[in-house]
Amino acid sequence: MSNLVWNYRELGNPWLVRILSKLTKEKCPFLVFLVETKARKQKLENVRRALKFDGCFAIDSMGSSGGIALLWKVDWNVRIISYTRCHISASVKEGVNGHKWQFTGFYGHPKTAKRKTSWQLLEMLKPPSPMAWMCAGDFNEILHQEENKGLPVDPTNKLRTSGRYEAAWDLKEECKKIVEYSWKGTSMGVEGAKTMRQRLIDCQRSLSQWNHKEKMIKHKDINHSMRRIRHLQETGIGNHLTEMQSLQKEVELSMATEEIKWRQRAKQHWMKVGDRNTTWFHLQASHRRKTNTINNLEDPQGRVLTKQEDIGDVFTGYFSSLFTTSSPSNFEDCLNALDSKLTIEMKT
Incomplete structure (x- = not known):
């Protein structure tokens, strides 16, 4: 039982x-x-x-x-x-x-x-x-004085989302240190724009490497924490509350990180569907990335273009012609055939 x-x-x-x-x-x-x-x-x-x-x-x-x-x-x-x-x-x-x-x-x-x-x-x-x-x-x-402790702080009070930066990284203290270290690693030279770009590249590379390592150990840490919590529940005698709270906070933080990641990926689907990290929800985020890619495009002459430069030229040409006048002439007769909405009093 x-x-x-x-x-x-x-x-x-x-x-x-x-x-x-x-x-x-x-x-x-x-x-x-x-x-x-x-x-x-x-x-x-x-x-x-x-x-x-x-x-x-x-x-x-x-x-x-x-x-x-x-x-x-x-x-x-x-x-x-x-x-x-x-x-x-x-x-x-x-x-x-x-x-x-x-x-x-x-x-x-x-x-x-x-x-x-x-x-x-x-x-x-x-x-x-x-x-x-x-x-x-x-x-x-309260059976033991050790139980009279405050609740863990909710780790999701302040979350930000921007660009390709994972909002869930804000919950990790290591993220801030990695950004500071990478940013300060390149000194500001004479060509400020190039230096700024290099700093951004260094930050991106460092965060990507750190995120890859985090993914490798996150799953193991959650399982280990859950096993430890189960062990303390079965064998504890009332003096393990502090360790229990620490383990529970670690598990909740890991779950919150995963939740924020998929909420950021799915964007508007999150508020509309309200799904909670299910298989369908993951597929929505993955499908969105796929539909944002244009692999080929047919130009006005019927040719299928696959190079990104050629596809970009077709888009540029289309919108340029769409918003450019064709300089029509002899359209006064068309205007004269239209009934005027202005009365004589309004014109005066």
Whole structure:
């Protein structure tokens, strides 16, 4: 039996959806309980489909806070018993002839003054013996002082996009150092324009080499961090919170980098379609690069041109003739045949 409980901290972060998808593939849970979704039921239905789960029962958030959801596989018979904005209780039967037990997903009230009410509710939810009971969630209680730490800073507060420069590189501290080092590597000479061009070439070359190395190690780093997080979850005794937060921040940063890269590549398709790093989304960005290339062109004489210089000349000639007058003559008769829209009073 495998179940997953996670304080989701807002479904609006697309890389968190991919982290959750990766976790469900690795752990293969039959039940998933999400806390602090900060989303409506329709959004959670989209998450259910993305995770390939069969059932979903969600409690809408109150504005921009709260929100819980329970997802399950069809292999288990799940029946919702009771729910509030702080909990979801369900009767669970494992398969046809499996064990029957009760699951309660619980979210303690975030305000300390109302925490007592949450505990009273939890006491009422306890099932009659001898039924097994599993209660899990975010109780908003600190068991160890080490847990009282701030949340990781969102790495996507300030993002820029420009030219061929990958906006996702802004999230990497190494990028700034590489640009500074490459730029200062060439001193400004007498011919300022040539020196400027050489600096840009050096920066481009250094960034390309650095990006190639990053791609090689990024996939390995994500898998290593996920394995380490899983190990700490299974063997930790409460003194591993700092390392857990550091690993989670690394994984979230890697996911955010990938998200920004494909958002920049697809441009307007991102806002129109709203896709989240799927195969179709990658193909859209790749297809756009392909359609931006002109391999051959037929000129007015019917010849097929393949050289870029000849293709450029055809475009130049076409638009030059399009916006150049042909110097017509004897068109007064045409103008006289047209009815005037100006009255005599208007002319005077």
